[in-house]
Structures are given as C-alpha cells and as structure tokens.
Amino acid sequence: MATMTDIAREAGVSLSTVSYALSGKRPISPATRERIQSAIDRLQYHPTASARALASQRTSLLGVAVPQREDVDAHVIMEFVSSILTASHEQDYDLLLVAAEDHERTRRVMDEGKVDALIVMDLVEDDPRIPSLAALPRPVVLIGYPQESGGLACVDFDFLSGAMLAVRELHARGSRRIGMLTSPAATHRPSPTYARRSRLGYTMACTELGIAPTIVEVPSDAESLGAFVREQLVQEQRFDALFVHQEPALAHLGRAFAAQGVACPEDVQIVAISPEDVAVSGPWDVSNVELPISSIGRTALAMLLEMLSGPAAPPHSRLLSPTFTPRGTTRA
Amino acid sequence: MATMTDIAREAGVSLSTVSYALSGKRPISPATRERIQSAIDRLQYHPTASARALASQRTSLLGVAVPQREDVDAHVIMEFVSSILTASHEQDYDLLLVAAEDHERTRRVMDEGKVDALIVMDLVEDDPRIPSLAALPRPVVLIGYPQESGGLACVDFDFLSGAMLAVRELHARGSRRIGMLTSPAATHRPSPTYARRSRLGYTMACTELGIAPTIVEVPSDAESLGAFVREQLVQEQRFDALFVHQEPALAHLGRAFAAQGVACPEDVQIVAISPEDVAVSGPWDVSNVELPISSIGRTALAMLLEMLSGPAAPPHSRLLSPTFTPRGTTRA
DNA sequence: CTGTTAGCGCGTTCAC
DNA sequence: GTGAACGCGCTAACAG
Numbered sequence: 001m002a003t004m005t006d007i008a009r010e011a012g013v014s015l016s017t018v019s020y021a022l023s024g025k026r027p028i029s030p031a032t033r034e035r036i037q038s039a040i041d042r043l044q045y046h047p048t049a050s051a052r053a054l055a056s057q058r059t060s061l062l063g064v065a066v067p068q069r070e071d072v073d074a075h076v077i078m079e080f081v082s083s084i085l086t087a088s089h090e091q092d093y094d095l096l097l098v099a100a101e102d103h104e105r106t107r108r109v110m111d112e113g114k115v116d117a118l119i120v121m122d123l124v125e126d127d128p129r130i131p132s133l134a135a136l137p138r139p140v141v142l143i144g145y146p147q148e149s150g151g152l153a154c155v156d157f158d159f160l161s162g163a164m165l166a167v168r169e170l171h172a173r174g175s176r177r178i179g180m181l182t183s184p185a186a187t188h189r190p191s192p193t194y195a196r197r198s199r200l201g202y203t204m205a206c207t208e209l210g211i212a213p214t215i216v217e218v219p220s221d222a223e224s225l226g227a228f229v230r231e232q233l234v235q236e237q238r239f240d241a242l243f244v245h246q247e248p249a250l251a252h253l254g255r256a257f258a259a260q261g262v263a264c265p266e267d268v269q270i271v272a273i274s275p276e277d278v279a280v281s282g283p284w285d286v287s288n289v290e291l292p293i294s295s296i297g298r299t300a301l302a303m304l305l306e307m308l309s310g311p312a313a314p315p316h317s318r319l320l321s322p323t324f325t326p327r328g329t330t331r332a
Numbered sequence: 333m334a335t336m337t338d339i340a341r342e343a344g345v346s347l348s349t350v351s352y353a354l355s356g357k358r359p360i361s362p363a364t365r366e367r368i369q370s371a372i373d374r375l376q377y378h379p380t381a382s383a384r385a386l387a388s389q390r391t392s393l394l395g396v397a398v399p400q401r402e403d404v405d406a407h408v409i410m411e412f413v414s415s416i417l418t419a420s421h422e423q424d425y426d427l428l429l430v431a432a433e434d435h436e437r438t439r440r441v442m443d444e445g446k447v448d449a450l451i452v453m454d455l456v457e458d459d460p461r462i463p464s465l466a467a468l469p470r471p472v473v474l475i476g477y478p479q480e481s482g483g484l485a486c487v488d489f490d491f492l493s494g495a496m497l498a499v500r501e502l503h504a505r506g507s508r509r510i511g512m513l514t515s516p517a518a519t520h521r522p523s524p525t526y527a528r529r530s531r532l533g534y535t536m537a538c539t540e541l542g543i544a545p546t547i548v549e550v551p552s553d554a555e556s557l558g559a560f561v562r563e564q565l566v567q568e569q570r571f572d573a574l575f576v577h578q579e580p581a582l583a584h585l586g587r588a589f590a591a592q593g594v595a596c597p598e599d600v601q602i603v604a605i606s607p608e609d610v611a612v613s614g615p616w617d618v619s620n621v622e623l624p625i626s627s628i629g630r631t632a633l634a635m636l637l638e639m640l641s642g643p644a645a646p647p648h649s650r651l652l653s654p655t656f657t658p659r660g661t662t663r664a
Numbered sequence: 665c666t667g668t669t670a671g672c673g674c675g676t677t678c679a680c
Numbered sequence: 681g682t683g684a685a686c687g688c689g690c691t692a693a694c695a696g
Contacts, residue, residue, distance in 0.1 A: 001445075001469075003673055014683040019675065029681065046443040050391060051673035053382035054688050061428070061446075068414050078406040085431055086400070094441060095429040096393070099417055109426060111378040113333075114393075137333075335689055346667045351691060361665060383689035386672050 002043035010039035022047070053113075062093050062304060063115035065100040067122040073247070076275070076293060080121055080143065083297030091305060103129050110136050117304045119143065123154075124190035139307035141300045144193040145317060153307065154317040155300040159194040159245075159273070162289045162322035163201030164208075166243045166271040169287075169324050171209050173331045175241030175269050178206065181228075181253075182245045184217040198245045198273060214239070220248040222255070229256040233268060244272040244286075251282035258283065270329035279327065287330040289322045296320060334375035342371040354379065385445075394425050394636060395447035397432040399454040405579070408607070408625060412453055412475065415629030423637055435461050442468050449636045451475065455486075456522035471639035473632045476525040477649060485639065486649035487632040491526045491577075491605070494621045494654035495533030496540075498575045498603040501619075501656050503541050505663045507573030507601050510538065513560075513585075514577045516549040530577045530605060546571070552580040554587070561588040565600060576604040576618075583614035590615065602661035611659065619662040621654045628652060 008015045013032055020026040021036045028036075039045070053059045064084060066077055085095050096115050098106045100122060106129075109115055116138060120129070123144030133140050134150035142149065145156040163180075170178050180202045185191060199215060206213035218228045232238045244250060250272055257264050264270060264284070272279060272288045279288040299318055306313060326332075340347045345364055352358035353368045360368075371377070385391045396416060398409055417427050428447050430438045432454060438461075441447055448470060452461070455476030465472050466482035474481060477488040495512075502510050512534045517523060531547060538545035550560045564570045576582060582604055589596050596602060596616070604611060604620045611620040631650055638645065658664075 001673095005673080015674085016676080016684080017682060020682090023675080025676090027681075032681090046440070046445075048386070048673055049444040049446040050382045050385035051688090052444075052675080054380070054386050054690090055673080055675045057688080059382060064429075066417075068418070074407045074410040078410045081429070082400050085398075085429055089431055089434055089437060094437075094446065097396075097413070097417055097427040097429050099421055102421055105421060105426075108378070112381040113378075114381040114426065337689080347690085348668080348692080349666060352666090355691080357692085359665065364666080380689055383672090384691080386674090387689075387691040389672075389691095 001048070002045040004045070004047070006043055007036060007039045007045050010043060011035045057113075058116050059114065060093050061096045061115045062088055062301070063096045063098060063106070063109050063118040065098050065103075065106050065118065065120045067100045069101070069122075072122055077121065079275075079293045080297045083294035084119060084301050087298045087301040091301075103132070107132060107136070110138055110140075117141075117308055119300050119304060123193050125193055125196070127190070139304055141304050141307070143296060143300050145197070145319065146193045147196075149317070151315055153303055153315050155296055155303060156194070156317075156319055157291055157296060158319035158321055159197040160201035160204070161319075162273050162291075163198040163243065163245065164205040165322045165324055166273065166289050167202055167205035167209065169326075169330065170241040170243065170269055170271055171205075171211070173241075173265075173269060176211055177239045178211060178241040178243060179232075179239040180213070180215045180243045180245065181249065182215065182217060183220060183249075202243055202245075218246075218249065220246060220252070222252045225249055225252040226256045226259070229253070229260055229262060233262055234260050239268060241269040241271075244270060244274075247272070247274045247278050250274065250278060250286055254283035254286075264329050265331045269331060271324070276325070279325075284329060285327040287325065287327040289324050292320055333380070334377040336377070336379070338375055339368060339371045339377050342375060343367045390448050391446065392425050393428045393447045394420055394633075395428045395430060395438070395441050395450040397430050397435075397438050397450065397452045399432045401433070401454075404454055409453065411607075411625040412629045415626035416451060416633050419630045419633040423633075435464070439464060439468070442470055442472075449473075449640055451632050451636060455525050457525055457528070459522070471636055473636045473639070475628060475632050477529070477651065478525045479528075481649070483647055485635055485647050487628055487635060488526065488649075488651055489623055489628060490651035490653055491529040492533035492536070493651075494605050494623075495530040495575065495577065496537040497654045497656055498605065498621050499534055499537035499541065501658075501662065502573040502575065502601055502603055503537075503543070505573075505597075505601060508543055509571045510543060510573040510575060511564075511571040512545070512547045512575045512577065513581065514547065514549060515552060515581075534575055534577075550578075550581065552578060552584070554584045557581055557584040558588045558591070561585070561592055561594060565594055566592050571600060573601040573603075576602060576606075579604070579606045579610050582606065582610060582618055586615035586618075596661050597663045601663060603656070608657070611657075616661060617659040619657065619659040621656050624652055 004018050008018050018036055021028045021033055088095055098109055110118055118140045121143045123142050123146050125146055127146055130150045134152050140152055142152050142154045145154045203213045218224050272286050274288050275291045275293055279286040336350050340350045350368055353360045353365055420427055430441055442450055450472045453475045455474050455478050457478055462482045466484050472484055474484050474486045477486045535545045550556050604618050606620050607623045607625055611618040
C-alpha cells in the first residue's frame, strides 16, 4: 500500500505539499498539483482511513443500532436503514451497524470512538438504555419519542396529531361512531413509544368532536379479526368508522369485510396509520395517514449531522407532521 | 478522554505494560494487573479504535454491501444482514454497511482500509463488479454463485441439488407430470445467479427420472396465477405436481387453488424452494426445500474469518445442501 | 515479568 | 508556495 510519503518522493515534493494538495486547504501550483496527481494514479494511492481518523479525530462513520427482535417488522427496519444509508453516503459517511440488543457493544462503539455519532432505533417506553446513552460524549439521536428521553434528541412521526387527523377526517365524512382498532397493549413486554401517543390522539380528537371514544384491542390474526367484524360490526353495528393503528391487521380486515358483506366505505369507513405500501398492498386501497419511514430516517440523519457540525441548536425533538391520503375506504 | 499514557502514569507502570495487560499478549503479574485495572476504572479509559487500527493494521470491521433495489425482498436482505451481524459480533467484529449500488464507494471502503474484509450480497450473472472485487487485496466473499466468479469465494444455497431434490420427492410421491413454476426470465435486467441453477436442476432431475420437463413462467400477481391455475390445472390438467421456485407466488397460488377447487395434495402436489417462514405463512403450509438464509449468512462470515486468519484453504465456493420438509402440500 | 523505543500514516503548525 | 517537525494513541519489537 502506497503512503503519502511514497507519493511525495515519487512526485519530488514534500509530504505536506501532498497533504495540502489533497485537502485543498491551501493553494498549490498547477504544475506540482499535476505531478502529485500522476504519482497518486501511478502508485494507486488511497489515504488510510485509520490514520486519517487518528489525526483528525473523526471517523466518517455513524453508528446505527438496529433491533433484531422477531416482533418488529423487518420491512420497516430495512427501510429505516436504507434511507439512513443513502442519506449518509450523500454526506460522505458510512454506517456502522450494531445489534440494538447488544447495548454493551453499542456503548463500546461510541466509547472507543469507532463512530462519530449514533442513531438508535426502536425505542420503547422507559427504555433502560436511555440513561446510558444520555451520558455519552458524542451526539445521539433516538428514533422514537419516549416520554422520558433524558434530554436526548428524538425523531419520530407525530402519532398524536396523526391520530387526531384520522379521526377528524372520518368525522368530516359523516361518521359519528368512530372506533379505534389496535394491538393489545402488552403489559408485560416493553411497549413501543408510539402506542400511547396514537391512543391519546384518538381520545383527544373524539373528545374535541363530542363523540365517545372506544378503543378495541384485537390480536392481528385472521380469526380474531374475523370475529371482531362479525360481532361488533355485523351484529352489533357498533361502529360506522374505524381508525386502525395496526398494520398487520389491514389485510385480514379487508378479507373479513368482503367475506361478511360489510360495505366499505358505505357501511364503515376506514382510515389507517401506515406506510403507503402496506396501505395499497392488501385486498383494498386503504385511506391512510402516512407513516413516513424514509423521512424519519433522513431527518434523524440530518439532525445528527447538525449536532456534529456544532452545538448550535439546543437539544430538541422533531415530530413529523401527518398527512392524510383519501383512498378507497373513505367516502368523498 | 483518558489515554493509555494516563493509565500508565496513574498506575505507576510503563506504557507497554498497560498495552500488554489489555491485549493479554504477555503475562502480567496479578499485582500490577490489578493496579492497571483500577486506574482504567478510575479514569474511565477506553482504547481508541482508530489508533489501535493504525498500529495493528486491522479495524475489526467487516464490510457488507447490501442491495437497495426495490425488487429484492427486504425481508431476505434483513435476515442476511441480521445473521451476519450476530455472527460477527460473536467474533468481536462490527459491520460496516455500504450500498451495493454505490460500487465506487464499496471499493473505496476497501482501498482506504476502513474494513478488513468484505461480503457482497445479491450477485447477478455477469456481475460487472466481479473483476474489480477480484483485484482487491483484502478477502472478499460473494453471496451468490455466478458462473464466472473470477476466482472469488462464493457462498450460496445449492439450488441445483435443491431443485433435483424437490422433483425427486414429488416423483417418489407418485407424480409424473411435474411442472416447474417460476418468474419470467428477465432477459433485459441482470438475473440472479440462482435462476439458472434451479431450472437446470429441475431439468436434470426430470431427465434422470424419464419424465418431460416443463418450465412455466408466470408473473407473481394474483390474476396471472389465477389464470394459470384455471387454464393449465383445471382445464388442461396438464400437471399433477408443481415445483415452485417463486416465493411471492405461493400465497396467490394457494388462494387460487381454494377458489377453483383444485385439491392439494390430492390433485396436485406442490414443493417449493423457499424460506420456512414464507412456506408456512400463507393460506396453506407448503412442503418445501428450505432456503437457509441465516446459514448462508453465517457461512459467509465464517469463510471470511478463515481467509483473514491466513490463506490456509485455496479459494473455493460453498454450496449449502438442501433439505426437504414435507408439509400439507404433498402426500405421505 | 517490566521498560524503552521506534514506528503505523496522516494532519497541522511553524519557519523557509 | 514549499519543506521539516511534531503529535494523534496504540502496537510490538528489542532490551533488561
């Protein structure tokens, strides 16, 4: 491997001249610049990352803690990672992956200066990692919005506003018995930070509109959802609209509607919070409040880079605003 | 940030003693070992990764080139990454992610010594990156088995043997008109390295068994597969068994069978090549030849580490042997 | 068993 | 505009 010294010798100049020619931090005469470049090409020179990192105190690497638990949607994780990866390459950073479950390792990666900053995905309420992350000397951004973030920067979708928007849209389209469908709250396991927020937003919107909130928790399998449709929609006719915050339920719900003759949007309107692709991939095209995965990823990265540039802005959270997209499951 | 020099002073020993105490490359008396450890704790010392990398010529980082194209299954990619991540952590390596599409960057990461070795996923036939990868001075392992691998190490599932196994199992269970169902060969786009191999295995097995091979190419949407079932299975009764190498088709196929009254496994038996989770996630439980994603990932990592340890074994490929799991779509 | 010393390759002062 | 010198924090000979 050729070093800068080799280039200097080969080009007949001094070491620092090569350095300045490469960094551009000082004007270099076109002539020597030329000879240096040709030496670089000839010797196949590439700056050594670790030497550069040692001298400059920056690695051009960003850490990303990715969850590996079975119960988080691999597609969503992949889209987060992918958006962050693309954005970081644009800023000339590479990504260092660590398993979120291995928090010891996540810490080490920061402590040893393997990365310049860190993004942590899949935060949960009362996440035990928060104090430890807050104590780190380098920038950290959380994806998720825990109630107690320990002063850490957070980026997430604004689930509260999103839920309110969904309810208002259903209300504006004539529905008055608007239920919320969601997964059973896991009291034992840690709960994602968004679970509480969407419920709260739903309840607030109902209160604001003067209608009674009803949160229905149903497991995400076909049988449970079939039973829900039969009992609560067909027999009791309890709801004329559903706000669904439960992505895996959407497809089953659509089939249950079809099987049991529930007309949508005539009998029951539906608005979901979901990424666009799951809204349109099932048996029907679901009107939704968009969950902007890629935007969250890009925003998290942008925030991290701002923090790296300098402690300009005080620590804060960014919650992405909701947008509603009417599709086949709501009336005009 | 405390440095090793600080520790040495604090513990009243020499710099190298600290280094050796940490690396364990030299016996240290329990007494001084103790004082060093206490100094480390007291000063919150952590070795600096870049300095260590510069001096030791190894980064403890492995590169992984991940594809981001829409047409590769995010789940599969995620499972590859996840298995490699877990395995590398076990060997005390971290993973550096690069976008496979950005091959320029992939090269740079190797050339600048940001990683010790590289895994490249999602190889295609005549992959243009192969010559460039083969010229790299550090170990490279491909996931995939291109016809011309340029002497690079490859790891993949043995699709040829897998297809043969599938056909034999169907034949052993009484089927004689065994068709192969797969995605249309994209003549324009690059084709994954496994497409040809499973077709070849299917054809070879048929020949071996003295039956006529028929490869049917159907797009993976519900309509196309419905039409296929109606025309070729219900009307023509062309096949009494299908070997399916087309994961996204399985669920649609199951629903089409149900809708059109094709009895499985009575009328038509089915064996797929697929990961277990997709085999059992659809409307039926499909007998399958397992596509062992995690094993491929772990094997690729193991191979990389062997290459890093020393050029013991000559360059070679590893193809994982198929296993058949009977489920609901084959007879006893 | 422990100290001393010279690099690893690059960044950044200084004087020339 | 250019060259020499030192430091980043750690590793690994080479002594003792």
